[in-house]
Amino acid sequence: MTSSTQHHHQPGGPREGRRHTPKVDMSGLYQRAFKEAFFKLDPRVMVKNPVMFVVWVGTIITVLLTFNPGLFGPVPDNPVLFNGLIAIILFLTIVFANFAEAVAEGRGKAQADALRSTKSETTARKILADGSTEEVYSTSLSRGDRIKVIAGDVIPADGEVLDGVASVDESAITGESAPVLKEAGSDVASSVTGGTKIISDELTLQVTADPGKGFIDRMIALVEGAERSKTPNEIALTVLLAVLTLVFLIVIATLPTPAAYIDSPVSVAILIALLVALIPTTIGGLLSAIGIAGMDRVAQFNVVATSGRAVEACGDINTLVLDKTGTITLGNRLAEEFIPLNGHSPDKVASVALAASIFDTTPEGKSIVRLAQQQGASLAFDQRTAEAVDFSARTRMSGTNLPDGGEIRKGAVDAIRGFVRSRGGHVPEGLDHAFEKVSRLGGTPLALCQNDDIYGVIYLKDIIKPGIHERFDQLRRMGVRTVMLTGDNRITAEVIAREAGVDDFVAEATPEDKIQVIQAEQAEGKLVAMTGDGTNDAPALAQANVGVAMNSGTQAAKEAANMVDLDSDPTKLIDLVTIGKQLLITRGALTTFSIANDIAKYFAIIPAMFAAAGIGALNIMGLNSPQSAVLSALIYNALIIPALIPLALKGVKFRPLTANQLLQRNMLIFGLGGVIAPFIAIKLIDLIVGSVGLA
Amino acid sequence: MNRFTLRPLETCNDWLEHLQQRRARIAVGLFIALCLNLAIAPALYAATDSLARGNAYALGLLGLVVIGLAAYLTTVILKPEKF
DSSP states (O other): OOOTTOOOOOOOSOGGGOOOSSOOOOTTHHHHHHHHHHHTTSHHHHTTSHHHHHHHHHHHHHHHHHHOTTTTSOOSSOOHHHHHHHHHHHHHHHHHHHHHHHHHHHHHHHHHHHHHTTOOOOEEEEEOTTSOEEEEEGGGOOTTOEEEEETTOBOOSOEEEEEOEEEEEOHHHHOOOSOEEEETTOTTTOEEOTTOEEOSSEEEEEEOSOTTOSHHHHHHHHHHTTTOOOOHHHHHHHHHHHHHHHHHHHHHHHTHHHHHHTTOOOOHHHHHHHHHHHSOHHHHHHHHHHHHHHHHHHHHTTEEESOHHHHHHHHTOOEEEEETBTTTBOSOOEEEEEEEOTTOOHHHHHHHHHHHHTTOOSHHHHHHHHHHHHTTOOOSSOGGGSEEEOOOTTTOEEEEEOTTSOEEEEEEHHHHHHHHHHTTOOOOTHHHHHHHHHHHTTOEEEEEEETTEEEEEEEEEOOBOTTHHHHHHHHHHTTOEEEEEOSSOHHHHHHHHHHHTOSEEESSOOHHHHHHHHHHHHHTTOOEEEEEOSGGGHHHHHHSSEEEEETTSOHHHHHHSSEEETTOOTTHHHHHHHHHHHHHHHHHHHHHHHHHHHHHHHHHHHHHHTGGGTOGGGOTTOOSOHHHHHHHHHHHHHHHHHHHHHHHHHOOOOOOOOHHHHHHHHIIIIIIHHHHHHHHHHHHHHHHHHHTTOO | OOOOOSHHHHHHHHHHHHHTSGGGHHHHHHHHHHHHHHHHHHHHHHHOSSOOHHHHHHHHHHHHHHHHHHHHHHHHHHOGGGO
16 A cells, blocks of 8 residues: 555656667568568468458459469450459458568567566575575576575566565666665565666565566566457457458358349459458458557556556546555655644754654655754754654554653644543644644645644645646546545545546545445446555455556565556556557547448449449449459558558557547548548549559 | 177277367368269259359359358357457
């Protein structure tokens, strides 16, 4: 749980500018993809893509018809060239579709290779039962083994810190060069990743993954597509495409009968051309490329998703459950002011605040020390003889036990009120007023006391992240509800919620509240996303439809989540929703475009097929000849696939609009555009085909 | 005296099991298609005047390819996760 005293590791620099440190080598990507496109012509591979498999079978038949035009019956003239051209265009359609998939896969493989370069066979110091160490190969380590790593070592496997404090360079996986402090028993820094490097001190670790099943191994398998299985949306779209293909196959197979009846026989080559033009080859060819590119985009954002399903689910999210600290506000709250009470002077309050925080190493504690020192406060006792009292979620306060037996505490106002009363003191009237004043400013009030006397209130200022209000506005326009969870009191939570622009908040939240909020939202049929880093976040991460664990979090949180953010930046959840929506929009837009294209192809080929039946009026494009019309429609059909590869890989530009607005916009651009564009393109191709004398 | 032996049935069973193996599926499919075509093509040949005997066999096979594709697409619709 991200409590008020914990802070997230916040890497510096703009996120967009960071990528995995091992540079991804994209050279030769297109040459390799081109070669791969031919290997994918293997029928065992082609059969996985129903639309393109039908085109593949059509190609084989047209190749046979090229060599023997009279194979299925007598033909009026010798259409070897025409059949040959159809065969070539169909072949290129398949190669282009394979190429799109190979480019997307190639990008993932390049990323996997870069990650693989961080993995190398290392030796590890395995701790034996008698406490001695033995040097073993990292590949021989298994889950549960204990190992020792010292400065300069590459950490041989994923693990949980059992003992020690050390700085670890995680740039191999996160791209962030600043070292990260790792220590045992901490929710935010107790897990280490194999392949990262320890740069100071030493750690005792318990291995948490068997060989080949570590974090980097999983990441390699995912970006490489080895574990890629179809997402629910992809499956639904595959069914739709197969239904359309089957319907058109039946229509085309029964067409020769009415054609013969009206005395306008159609050749098998033209029937195949019509079938290929009508089935949704564009989306059929680009479907897997869109999915792979979506995973790739998430990986480029330094997020590891356990499945494509998780990425896609991001796009369907209705509710975001967000921690206040680190997500909505900057992780570090800073002391802004000391408000004296009970008639104490500001100087006295500053010196008590200094004494209360001298052992507090959290950013908040350090800022109290800094503010007190700025106000001229100094310690009136020897620090070495005093005793630190750590913060705990139960007591909700921390402080110092003085050498003379005095007890100085700072903490939640209620907790300090109870402490003072337990020592026989009384609570000043001004405490509630100061509490309310700080809360109304959106700050966190910490009461300060020494023994039975309340000295004042420390105003910890919460700084709302710049631009977060606009992000929430965008999410609201997209129909995503935001719920803020905070351990703060209700007044502070309300002020922060209003300033940040979240839709709802839960104040004084406990870790259990998180899972309750998620369950309540899910009960209303909503999909919920959340972030978490602690072991006590694990049930909520598992319950949420999209759970994003921070890389700095515990192993339990990472295993429960379906995504891990390598930068440990909770704000990234908002970006993930955008990526998920972009993936769904891209798939929807290209499907719309692909199906809308049929209208123009229909008007190009049907008049050509039944020219003898006197339906010349349908030739609204004024195409040169029946042959030229068929060839132009097929050439357009083939060329549109490579033309749309960049859009499939990059994704349709995302706009924060509601589902209805997006639908209207897509229908206008990709629906209407999909109807008009092929009319123009087919006419142009027809002019070229006619001018070079191909048909 | 036992005049019946199960050996021919066992042999037949072994042979069927062999045919069901993955590697033999395509060959078996082709064989069955050709066998079916032995029934379809002559009917087609008899029904039309303009077709040569070879055309009838080719058209029969084309029809079977179309039926095969329809069966394949139906499988995709019913079990999409396999593709």
